[in-house]
Structures are given as structure tokens and as C-alpha cells.
Amino acid sequence: MNRIATSPVTERPATRRLLIGLALGFLLFFLVLPLISVFAEALRHGVAAYWASVTDPDARAAIRLTLLVAAISVPLNTMFGVAASWAIAKFDFRGKSVLIALIDLPFSVSPVVSGLIFVLLFGAQGLLGPWLMAHDARVIFAVPGIVLATVFITFPFVARELIPLMQEQGKDDEEAAVSLGASGWQTFWHVTLPNIRWGLLYGVLMCNARAMGEFGAVSVVSGHIRGETNTMPLHVEILYNEYDFVGAFAVASLLAGLAMVTLIAKSVLEWRFELHQPGARS
Amino acid sequence: MIRIQNISKRFGAFAALHGIDLEVQRGEFIALLGPSGSGKTTLLRIIAGLEFPDSGQVFFDGADVSARAVGDRGVGFVFQHYALFRHMNVAENIAFGLSVKARAARPAKAVIKARAEELLQLVQLDGLGRRYPRQLSGGQRQRVALARALAIEPRLLLLDEPFGALDAKVRKDLRRWLRNLHRQMGLTSIFVTHDQEEALELADRVVVMDAGRIEQVGTSEQVYMQPATPFVAGFVGESTRLPGGHLVRPHDFEIADGGEPLLVDNVFRKGGAWRVEGSLRGAPGVLEIDIDAADAAPALGQTILIRPRRSHQFTERAMP
Numbered sequence: 396m397n398r399i400a401t402s403p404v405t406e407r408p409a410t411r412r413l414l415i416g417l418a419l420g421f422l423l424f425f426l427v428l429p430l431i432s433v434f435a436e437a438l439r440h441g442v443a444a445y446w447a448s449v450t451d452p453d454a455r456a457a458i459r460l461t462l463l464v465a466a467i468s469v470p471l472n473t474m475f476g477v478a479a480s481w482a483i484a485k486f487d488f489r490g491k492s493v494l495i496a497l498i499d500l501p502f503s504v505s506p507v508v509s510g511l512i513f514v515l516l517f518g519a520q521g522l523l524g525p526w527l528m529a530h531d532a533r534v535i536f537a538v539p540g541i542v543l544a545t546v547f548i549t550f551p552f553v554a555r556e557l558i559p560l561m562q563e564q565g566k567d568d569e570e571a572a573v574s575l576g577a578s579g580w581q582t583f584w585h586v587t588l589p590n591i592r593w594g595l596l597y598g599v600l601m602c603n604a605r606a607m608g609e610f611g612a613v614s615v616v617s618g619h620i621r622g623e624t625n626t627m628p629l630h631v632e633i634l635y636n637e638y639d640f641v642g643a644f645a646v647a648s649l650l651a652g653l654a655m656v657t658l659i660a661k662s663v664l665e666w667r668f669e670l671h672q673p674g675a676r677s
Numbered sequence: 678m679i680r681i682q683n684i685s686k687r688f689g690a691f692a693a694l695h696g697i698d699l700e701v702q703r704g705e706f707i708a709l710l711g712p713s714g715s716g717k718t719t720l721l722r723i724i725a726g727l728e729f730p731d732s733g734q735v736f737f738d739g740a741d742v743s744a745r746a747v748g749d750r751g752v753g754f755v756f757q758h759y760a761l762f763r764h765m766n767v768a769e770n771i772a773f774g775l776s777v778k779a780r781a782a783r784p785a786k787a788v789i790k791a792r793a794e795e796l797l798q799l800v801q802l803d804g805l806g807r808r809y810p811r812q813l814s815g816g817q818r819q820r821v822a823l824a825r826a827l828a829i830e831p832r833l834l835l836l837d838e839p840f841g842a843l844d845a846k847v848r849k850d851l852r853r854w855l856r857n858l859h860r861q862m863g864l865t866s867i868f869v870t871h872d873q874e875e876a877l878e879l880a881d882r883v884v885v886m887d888a889g890r891i892e893q894v895g896t897s898e899q900v901y902m903q904p905a906t907p908f909v910a911g912f913v914g915e916s917t918r919l920p921g922g923h924l925v926r927p928h929d930f931e932i933a934d935g936g937e938p939l940l941v942d943n944v945f946r947k948g949g950a951w952r953v954e955g956s957l958r959g960a961p962g963v964l965e966i967d968i969d970a971a972d973a974a975p976a977l978g979q980t981i982l983i984r985p986r987r988s989h990q991f992t993e994r995a996m997p
Contacts, residue, residue: 572762578777590764
């Protein structure tokens, strides 16, 4: 026994290999294989069929709608997230913990329930439904409902990312800026925003991924009208239920591609984020 | 020049300041000295306008500035942890106060740049303008923070524990340097510290605070030699309380025939003296006395006869 002890928690090589093997096998089975099969199914009848499915008018409408919903909800939630975390991190006020708990609400409620809330509020039998009908405005089974549901589902992402970051940074930098004569806006723009930029980008990225991928809540309020109120995830489901596997997997491959791009961007951000963490604080 | 009148401040149930009155003359270097929780930092932040009092007023040159925001008071504030903007280089940090001025009052870019260079020279960091804060040592960061505060030509310089985060050697050099800078530039400065040595060495006048009240305001000579309260006698410099309420500094004891017998527990060299720790017969607590290092050190367990040369007595009412 002349093993060189490196660390008291070091496992024997066999144990280590087993653990790594298990983790890799798990990833392979649950992540890599499904991902490959998505692309394999999508391309089963060749590139031409794939292309036809992706450029089909209904598919294009779904892509456009998904982009539109993300384009509205991501900026809204970015503003909301920055404002909420600014308020929570830099000020003391009554009900702060209630606000933090409320921000987490969409994470703790099933997305289907979130969708139902909006149906109950804006649907034909809902609280505001009759008034909306009288004014000829449609929310449920229309684009506004989808946007509302998506905003609700995705609003924690930016705030959750920024609150701990801003709390940790404290308000010394902001106080220094105002003591030097900067206005509130200048302080935000020149001091706060640069301090949180990597965390903010990370939050926006995750918010966007969820906004484009959300199924449950959107499914409840959408009404599944082809070419009108179908987002990409809903379109995938419809095609799949109609046994159009190539079509379903082709559109799904776009979402999978988005996921991969998000993953890579996330890794890059995490790497940059590390470099700018409080370890390098001045 | 600065008058603080009857300032009180509470944080929830905690009363940070009770009815503080203080005047500071132009060109003075003032230390706010006290233990943590004494309210010294709160007072400094109220003078700056980073915190607002529940009652009372702050006057600058006779004008009531109590309601003015920090940016409108013309004060330079140096933070304990420097609060340098980490994504800006040193020159940009220093120029910040000038570059955020309203367009009409903002100097030209070249002027701002020249001014930043000038200040870099003043704080002896010429050539480091393009470095980032994380590439500097603690002492250098502190000087950048100072240069940044001075860039707006404040009429009052406020420093919160300016040397707190530095190691002993750097602290000493920076202290001397700040003292010279204060004189050279004719600044009016107030700094917060819990280090009595720092306060006595730097300040023209020391404001000793405890539990949200001012205990004494005076020159370092006054607060050391004529402490107004038992707290001041205990906090500024070392002292031992003798039975009967006399407070005696270690160097105010002498060895004398006919003195009280002291049983020696510990002896070590402290600067130019022997520090002897021991106890008086029949009295609880440890007594600290200094005897000339030219004399032989007393042995442990030996009994020596000592007598106070000078002591401060406070009436029983004032005893804590």
C-alpha cells in the first residue's frame, strides 16, 4: 500500500471510473440520443422534405408568432427584472420579502394553471370577458393572450439572476457615483448596468429560451388556430398528432437548435461572468 | 464653516445618533473616533447627504443644506472599500465627476483629460491611468478614490475609515501623505476611524463618540491628557481603573517605596518600555504599567511597589 494520498475524499480509480461512466451513460441516454433522433427523424426523407416542412406556410406562421412573442415578452421582462432587482437590492421597504416570493410564483405554479388564470380573467365566461367582447377585443385564443401567458411564465428569469448579484455588489458604487454629481439615469447607465451586464445577459438568454419554448400555459390560451395562434411548440404537437413525423421533427429540430445555441451562449457567458465576479472586485 | 445642529437619527428601533451638535472650521482636519456602533459613520454620511437625519440641520457656510442631495453639496466622499468603478480604468474613474456634469458646465474632453493627469500626479500614480482598479494594490486604489473625490473640487472632503483595509506599513505611509495633502491643498476634511492612534496622529481636533453621542471634542492633547468622561479616558489611550474610581495610564505609574504592592504576572517589551501586567493585592482585574526599559525587568511572581503619578478622577455619577 503505497498509494500517494492526494485528498482525503479521493475515490479509488475504479470507483471514479464507475461514477463518471454512470453520469455519461445517463446523459447519453436522456439527452444526446433524443437530440440525435430529432434530427434523424426530421431528415428521414431527405433535405428537400425537411426544407418543405420548415417553409410550409403554417410552419412559417408559427415561427413568426414565436419570434413575435419572444420579441415582446423578453424586453418587457428585462425591464421588469432590472427594476425589481434594483428596488430589492438597493432599497429597504416594507413587503420586500413578499415581493421576492411573488417573483418566484410562476416557477412554483404549474404552467397549465398559469394559462387557466388568464382564461378565467379574459375568457368569454371570465371576469373581464364580457367587457372585452363589448369592445371587440380578443385576448384569449388570440395573440395578446399568448403574449400575456408568456410574460407571466418568464418574468422570474431576469430578476432571479440579478437580485443576488446586485445584493452582493451593494450600493457603494451607486453612492460614489451620485456623490460625484451623477444623476439617477447616469448612475444606472454608467455604473449599475456595466456592473450587472453579464448577469443580465445570462438572464435574458434564459428568459428568451423559455419564451420560445413554453408549451403548457400557451397551449391553454392559444386555441390552436393554424397559421394564427400556433407557436412553434404547439405546431410541433399538432403535426405529431397528425402523424406528420417529418414535419413535427423538422420544426422540433429548430427548437433543439435554439436550445443548443442557448447552451453554448450560456457557457460563454458563464465563463466571462467568472472573470468579472466579485473576486476581481475593486 | 460647517455647523451640525441637534442631529438625531434612528434605524428602526436602533437610535444611531442623539442630538449631535458640532462645528468645523475651514481648513480643519477632524477625526470622528469611536467604537463600532457609536454612530460616527452615520454622522459622516449625514454630513455628506448620503443619509438624512430624522431631526436637526446641517449648515455649510451658513446655508441650510439638510434637504440637499449629496450631488448638490459639493463634498468629496471616499468610501471604506474605495467603490472604484471596476469597468473603468483609473483615468476614467478620476474623470467621472467631470464627465457627468451637465453639458453647459462640462469642461471640454481635452480639459477633463488634462485634469485627470494632474490628479494622477498629485496622488503619485502618474503613468497608471490606463490600468484597471483590479490591477492596483490597496494603497493605490485608495489614492485613486481620493483623486476621484478631489476631481470635483469639493469644499469638504469626507473619508470613511480611509485606512481600514490596508496593512500596517502602507497605512502609516498613506496617513502621513494624506496629512501633507490636506495642508498643501488647504482642504477641510472629516474622517471616521476606530483607531485612536490614527485619530491622534492626523487630526487637528478629535470628536470622540459613543452610543450615538459626542463624548468630547478637543485636540489630541486635550482628549488624551484631559479626558472629559470615563469613556474617553478608557477609549483614547490605555488606562487602568484603580479602586476609588481613579483612571491611570500605564506610563503614569512609577516604582516607589511606600507604594502599593503589585504581583507581577507577565512582562514584555513594548516599544521603549517594559509592560508589566499584574494585580494589586485584594483587587480584582489586571493592572497594566510601563516602566523604563533601561531598568531591569521585574521577574514573574515578584512583588513591586508602585504609585500613580497622575490620574483622572470622575465623579461617581459619570462612572458607567
